[in-house]
Amino acid sequence: MQSYTIGQAARLLGVSPDTARRWADAGRVATHRDEGGRRLIDGRDLAAFSVEVGQSAANEEDVSYTSARNAFPGIVTAVKLGDVAAQVEIQAGPHRLVSLLTREAVEELGLEVGVQATARVKATSVHIDRT
16 A cells, blocks of 8 residues: 655645644544654555545535536636637646636636636546556
8 A cells, every 4th residue: 555755645645744644643634654763654544534634625615506516716827818819837846727707708707917816627428547
């Protein structure tokens, strides 16, 4: 079973290493030490904890009426406007998401660099790479 350092877990959870460390210190996620003394989190424990964190974050958000369940809250980092279409980039934790939409939608939503926004993803095909 793969184990993760506190820093790796923090990156996967989209939080700071200090936050991940505090969660481990509080017993919210189990850790063990390797031969070098580093604290590690078992992959299965981290997977279960990430679901818990995701559910608690979803419960804190406003009620959303959408069928797209994969939500990535973040900040708009780039907007490229064309005559009809637009491209918007959002940085959501470690994830960079790019969306192509109409210029009209960008203007109606008031999307510009620095604005908080949520990218919602619904796909019929999702590819997964093991890292």
